[in-house]
Amino acid sequence: MNSIYVVAVDGPAGAGKSSICKEAAKRLGILHLDTGATYRTLALGLLRKGVDINDDKAIEAQLDKIDVTIGFEDGRQIMYLDGEDVTGSIRTGEVSMAASVTSKNAKVREKLVALQRQTAERISMIVDGRDICTNVFPNTPYKFYITVSVEERARRRALQLKEMGVAFDEKTLQQEIEERDHNDMTRDISPLRVDPDAVVIDNTNITQEQAVELMLSYIGK
Ligand code: DC
Numbered sequence: 001m002n003s004i005y006v007v008a009v010d011g012p013a014g015a016g017k018s019s020i021c022k023e024a025a026k027r028l029g030i031l032h033l034d035t036g037a038t039y040r041t042l043a044l045g046l047l048r049k050g051v052d053i054n055d056d057k058a059i060e061a062q063l064d065k066i067d068v069t070i071g072f073e074d075g076r077q078i079m080y081l082d083g084e085d086v087t088g089s090i091r092t093g094e095v096s097m098a099a100s101v102t103s104k105n106a107k108v109r110e111k112l113v114a115l116q117r118q119t120a121e122r123i124s125m126i127v128d129g130r131d132i133c134t135n136v137f138p139n140t141p142y143k144f145y146i147t148v149s150v151e152e153r154a155r156r157r158a159l160q161l162k163e164m165g166v167a168f169d170e171k172t173l174q175q176e177i178e179e180r181d182h183n184d185m186t187r188d189i190s191p192l193r194v195d196p197d198a199v200v201i202d203n204t205n206i207t208q209e210q211a212v213e214l215m216l217s218y219i220g221k
Contacts, residue, residue, distance in 0.1 A: 005124050007219060008132040011146035012192060013096075013180050014153035016203050016211070017128045020146060023212045025126045028219070031072055033119055035129035035136070036099070038112045040090035041068045041079045043098035048081075053101050060107045068112070070119050093176075100180050103130075104187040130184050133195035142219050143198040146211070152204050153177050 007024070011017045018034055025032035043053070045066035051058050069080040079087050089095075102108055113136055120127055120137070127136065133143040148156075154174040161168045184192040194200060199218050203211050 003124075004122065005142065006120050006137045006140045007126040007142040007144070007215075008137045008140050008195075008198075009126060009128040009144045009146060010130055010133050010192060010195065010198065011128070011144075012130075012148075012153075012177075012184065014157055014177060015146045015148045016156075016208060017146045019208055020201075020203070020211045020215065021126045021128045023208065024215050024219075026075075027212070027216060028124075028126070030124040030126060031075060032077065033070070033116065033125045033127045034077055035112070035116050035127060035132065037077060037079050037087075037090060038068055038070065038115060039099040039103045039108070040095050041081050041086055042066060042108060042112060043102050044086055044090050044095050045081050046102060047094070047098055053098050056105055059102060059105050063107055063111055068115060070115065096180070100183045104183070104189065106189050109189055130192040131190035133198050134193060135190045138195075143195050144215060144218070145194045145198040145200045146203055147200065148203045150174060150177055150181070 007028075009017055009021055021032045021034070045068070046053055046059060046062060049062055049066070051062055053059065067080075067082045069083075071078040071080060077087070078085055079090060116127065116136055119125070129136070133140075133145070151174070154170060154177055157173050157177070158168060158170055201211050201214055
């Protein structure tokens, strides 16, 4: 029996996927691969090159010239753009929006899905994203969909920004979340959707600990 396994997790932005997956990975003793970070890194590369992110031809002309690499240090995922550690630079609002737009491009997805599959080839991982159950690892027996209401996601984001001392408008926050959901769910290629085989975890009214426990109980390891 092959002892290398993948736990596939999909869900919208801000549903707490990353924190839940990080903790679950720790308890399972495996790595956590956040695939959104790969789309963010490529989007940052395109922005740095001054590419019009709404121009598919311009994006595709640059794809071979942008090197996206994933590393792990003490279990922590590090993203490299052309050899530079950009792990801390890919979390801005500008990069979020650019990643949401450029991830609609088929060639962008082809490049990054290949990288994601190759990364999880030799070692067990929890992989989270939007199309992991439906497209990247459709054959894994461990599939989850983590979701949270838009209102609760806006509330959590507002708390984070308040803690960071960043000014925000609550209504705009909610609109941004809805816009990203809409982009992710309505794109032609690999839209965000619930895989029929996935266990749905609604994280609106449960704690992170409960979500992790629930996930581990289904995995049964
Ligand atoms: O999870 P995140 O917010 O870091 O993802 C950034 C963007 O990348 C998101 O708007 C959609 C895209 N994405 C995707 O298309 N497929 C994935 N598997 C992961 C992310």
